[in-house]
Amino acid sequence: MANPTPIAPLEPTFDKSPPPFGAGLPSPVVCEAAPRDLRQRTVNFAAKRMTDMRYVSGLDRETAERHFRWRPAVAPGGLSARDAAPDAAFLAALQRDGKIVIAQDDADKRVTVTWTDPGFGDPVAGSAIARFKSRNVSWPRPASTLLSRAGCSGW
Numbered sequence: 001m002a003n004p005t006p007i008a009p010l011e012p013t014f015d016k017s018p019p020p021f022g023a024g025l026p027s028p029v030v031c032e033a034a035p036r037d038l039r040q041r042t043v044n045f046a047a048k049r050m051t052d053m054r055y056v057s058g059l060d061r062e063t064a065e066r067h068f069r070w071r072p073a074v075a076p077g078g079l080s081a082r083d084a085a086p087d088a089a090f091l092a093a094l095q096r097d098g099k100i101v102i103a104q105d106d107a108d109k110r111v112t113v114t115w116t117d118p119g120f121g122d123p124v125a126g127s128a129i130a131r132f133k134s135r136n137v138s139w140p141r142p143a144s145t146l147l148s149r150a151g152c153s154g155w
């Protein structure tokens with residue numbers, strides 16, 4: 001009896017699947033809890049928060065600085081246990097003493113937070129920038145524009 005000729009697959013995609021994860025397992029994400037890393041996370045979050053307050057929400061500099069609250073970064077933990085956040089008062093005191101500086105560039109819509117401590121080493125800096133996809137949109141929009149879009153005629 002003759003050997004039957006194999007039937008060519010119609011759709012090779014379904015007949016041969018690629019190995020999962022490409023060339024192997026992905027590298028795990030490791031969150032460092034060294035003091036420098038925690039300082040970096042703290043200044044990054046502060047820059048992002050101030051950028052949101054100033055250039056996304058549209059608060060003026062004085063109002064944003066008055067409502068700004070420091071949030072110190074904590075060491076990453078598991079799902080069931082995580083260290084409590086330390087008191088943020090020491091960050092506010094460092095800012096008052098000039099060891100933490102928040103620089104705001106209104107033209108570039110950028111906020112840079114720099115934490116300088118000579119006993120710690122090089123300064124730690126983090127920045128955030130606000131960009132909008134459409135160049136025709138200015139933000140914050142005037143109240144009259146927001147009210148007219150909502151169908152309101154005034155306050």
